[in-house]
Amino acid sequence: MAKDEAPTRIQRDRRRRIREAGLEVFSAKGFRGATVDEIAQAAGLSKPNLLYYFATKEAIYTDLLARLLKAWLDPLRALDPEGEPMAELLAYVRRKLHLARDFPRESRLFAGEILRGAPLMGADLSGDLRRLVDARAGVIAGWMATGRLAPSDPHHLIFSIWALTQHYADFEVQVRAVLGDVRDPWAEAERHLVTHFTRLLTPLVAI
């Protein structure tokens, strides 16, 4: 397999299929619970063939995580310091919720990694992630200081948004078990979270 050369058509295709299969299996069973054979089968390849494209099982996993982190932070990155505070934050909540709804496997993969202490991501968390969160927390703090948002701790506000949105993807079986088969968790969640954060962030008018 070429190393520095541009990837061939087959390489691009196989690698994509392996990532897709890896995401499916890893998100459902975790790193240890997944087997190379199962991923290979899901990708429509033999095991040695898969190992021809990714040297180790861990290589698939870390490749997935690295790509994931970037996509996962985009909604926060998109928070516009020049925009209208309430609209910006509600848009962020919506984007994050839609990300969890449309990419639950990614959400669970990430959750599993953090839950186990982020053995393969520790550096990224206190690096890029932290810088981005600090920057955006600063923006939010500014909005609160000028009275355009109800005051609270911006870091914990961000945690709240993460926790509430990812909950519906990561604990989906629990949510469905409690709500029953009739209700639509995602639609209800969106309504609930929008009113939740609207109420939470609306500044009290001084009388």
Place this chain on the structure above:
Amino acid sequence: MAKDEAPTRIQRDRRRRIREAGLEVFSAKGFRGATVDEIAQAAGLSKPNLLYYFATKEAIYTDLLARLLKAWLDPLRALDPEGEPMAELLAYVRRKLHLARDFPRESRLFAGEILRGAPLMGADLSGDLRRLVDARAGVIAGWMATGRLAPSDPHHLIFSIWALTQHYADFEVQVRAVLGDVRDPWAEAERHLVTHFTRLLTPLVAI
């Protein structure tokens, strides 16, 4: 080993130690990531000796989960329909947060199981859990209907409390990575969540 007889002193002791060791290892590495040898060593026993008290690795795990679910629901059970609504709900939030703070391994064990689709708990979730949540959601709905709490969907309110409290235990490495080593996540979380829910649940006074 006796089956129906009362357990001997040694049986009680060994079983307790195995559960403690199992909780430690399972919560850190998940079911598949944990090995019987490691649990045995953590319990100060040889592997065959451990298997003498629990027939299989899964038996330890399910025993842990069954005990956990009960303890995990106690705070919700303690919600008093006769009490003052706001005080009751804030007390619930605090109890749940303290549970996550004081028993993070239990929280992570539970989270890991749900994350993987609750293969060993499915029935319990749509059984006891659902009934209890429905009952308490009814109580909260009553409080909201009489205007003593701001209205919202009680089920999703309960999900919010779960998500926000468990987040600090389950994603502790992420929280610490973002906040840095100086800050005290748990103390901040308690202040934040109390003001968060106070604000959220206080009924707007009609003028």
Place this chain on the structure above:
DNA sequence: CCTGTCTTTGACCAAGCGGTCAAATCTGCA
């Protein structure tokens, strides 16, 4: 102090696992 039961252990096994390798086959380009 003796005996039946409970407890502990070293040795072992079969299955599953991640990964290797040499040989076979395919692909794209001159």
Place this chain on the structure above:
DNA sequence: TGCAGATTTGACCGCTTGGTCAAAGACAGG
């Protein structure tokens, strides 16, 4: 079409793992 490099595969390897077993050792009641 020929061929060099890319791709695929069956067979295989060494290691880990959950679990077994027979025999040895500890314990408690009489």
